[in-house]
Amino acid sequence: xxxxxxxxxxxxxxxxxxxxxxxxxxxxxxxxxxxxxxxxxxxxxxxxxxxxxxxxxxxxxxxxxxxxxxxxxxxxxxxxxxxxxxxxxxxxxxxxxxxxxxxxxxxxxxxxxxxxxxxxxxxxxxxxxxxxxxxxxxxxxxxxxxxxxxxxxxxxxxxxxxxxxxxxxxxxxxxxxxxxxxxxxxxxxxxxxxxxxxxxxxxxxxxxxxxxxxxxxxxxxxxxxxxxxxxxxxxxxxxxxxxxxxxxxxxxxxxxxxxxxxxxxxxxxxxxxxxxxxxxxxxxxxxxxxxxxxx
Numbered sequence: 001x002x003x004x005x006x007x008x009x010x011x012x013x014x015x016x017x018x019x020x021x022x023x024x025x026x027x028x029x030x031x032x033x034x035x036x037x038x039x040x041x042x043x044x045x046x047x048x049x050x051x052x053x054x055x056x057x058x059x060x061x062x063x064x065x066x067x068x069x070x071x072x073x074x075x076x077x078x079x080x081x082x083x084x085x086x087x088x089x090x091x092x093x094x095x096x097x098x099x100x101x102x103x104x105x106x107x108x109x110x111x112x113x114x115x116x117x118x119x120x121x122x123x124x125x126x127x128x129x130x131x132x133x134x135x136x137x138x139x140x141x142x143x144x145x146x147x148x149x150x151x152x153x154x155x156x157x158x159x160x161x162x163x164x165x166x167x168x169x170x171x172x173x174x175x176x177x178x179x180x181x182x183x184x185x186x187x188x189x190x191x192x193x194x195x196x197x198x199x200x201x202x203x204x205x206x207x208x209x210x211x212x213x214x215x216x217x218x219x220x221x222x223x224x225x226x227x228x229x230x231x232x233x234x235x236x237x238x239x240x241x242x243x244x245x246x247x248x249x250x251x252x253x254x255x256x257x258x259x260x261x262x263x264x265x266x267x268x269x270x271x272x273x274x275x276x277x278x279x280x281x282x283x284x285x286x287x288x289x290x291x292x293x294x295x
Contacts, residue, residue, distance in 0.1 A: 002072040002234060009226040037191075037212035041219050044187040049176050056175065061168045068169035071238035072231065076277065078245055082123050084279045086130075086245065087266045088287050089121040090252045093138070094262035102142040109135045109142065120291075127245075133158070134249055141257070148257035155250045163243045170236030177228035184220015188213050241277075248272055263288065 018026030054062065078086075096104055096117070108115040112135050118125045125131060137151060145151070191213020195206060252269035260268065270284055279287075 002075065002230075005230075006072070006227065013222065013226070033208065033211045034215055034218075037215040038219065041184075041187045041191075041212075041216040044190065045180060045183045045216065045220050045223065048183050048186070049180055052179060053172065053176050057168075057172050061172055065169040065172050065235070068173075068235040068238060069231070071234040075234065075238060075241075077238055077242040078277065080277045080279050080283075082245075083248065083270075083273060083277055084284060084287050085121045085123050086248060087252070087269055087279070087284055088291060089118065089124050090249065090269065091262050091266045091288050092117055092120070092291060093134075094252075094256045094265055097256075098262055102138070102146075105138050105142055109138050130245055130249070133162075133246060134253075137253060146257055148254050151257060152250070152254045155253070159243065159246050159250065162246055163239070166239035166242045167236060170232050170239055173228060173232035173235055177224045177232055180224035180228055181217075181220045184217045184223075187216025187220065191216055244273070 014026075014030055017029060020026070021029055057065070093105065093108075108117045112118055112125075112131050115125075118131065137155065140154075141151065191209070195209040195213060198206065198209060201209075248269045251272045252265045255268035256262065256265035266284070266288075267281070270279060270281070273279075
């Protein structure tokens with residue numbers, strides 16, 4: 001859907017120009033004035049924008065930004081099925097801790113990559129960062145700190161850091177979007193300088209040169225608000241869905257530490273989720289009833 005919308009930006013922009021100018025005149029404007037000026041103007045605007053992007057950001061942020069372009073085809077980091085699996089994993093952990101004590105979790109915590117418990121939930125097991133996040137707190141609790149307020153405060157701090165980290169891509173892209181209109185003005189000014197150097201040319205040639213210079217202003221604003229800005233928003237929205245996964249773990253963990261039964265604790269996590277990815281009570285209950293006894 002988002003890729004189609006980006007194509008619509010192109011179609012609506014140039015289609016609208018053709019409509020307001022007439023087919024013949026609109027096509028001539030595009031082919032004789034806009035398209036010939038675009039290569040040079042794009043080099044100035046986008047070349048400078050990308051150079052500034054590389055100057056301003058670390059290699060890690062650059063890699064993350066490239067990765068987050070998949071927000072155009074996969075807006076959410078996790079599906080309903082992923083959350084059903086996460087909640088099922090939390091249920092197994094809480095049930096094992098309730099029946100056999102926190103120390104029974106030690107083999108799974110210390111060798112998470114070999115844990116048969118975690119292997120039952122492949123989407124969670126393959127999520128290295130989330131698995132480490134959960135195991136670290138289980139380790140703290142198994143060492144004797146079961147104070148829910150202290151654990152919650154520490155989780156909140158770490159989740160804030162995760163949120164900051166995941167939003168680097170959207171922030172970097174938005175910064176590029178904010179700068180594109182100004183770079184369009186730079187391209188236009190250079191075009192005007194070129195025009196002034198040819199002031200002795202006939203009016204029809206000067207008009208075409210001025211029109212070409214103004215293409216820079218058009219491209220800067222158009223690219224910023226039609227492409228870069230929306231892509232940055234899509235990246236930020238996906239980052240929020242990434243952080244939501246960690247928050248769901250926190251909600252269930254704190255509920256369990258406060259004395260909730262395993263099924264009630266995962267119900268707290270389920271109710272915390274947005275409705276578009278929230279499994280129903282019946283869907284989750286059916287899944288939990290299928291799980292083997294924890295061991």
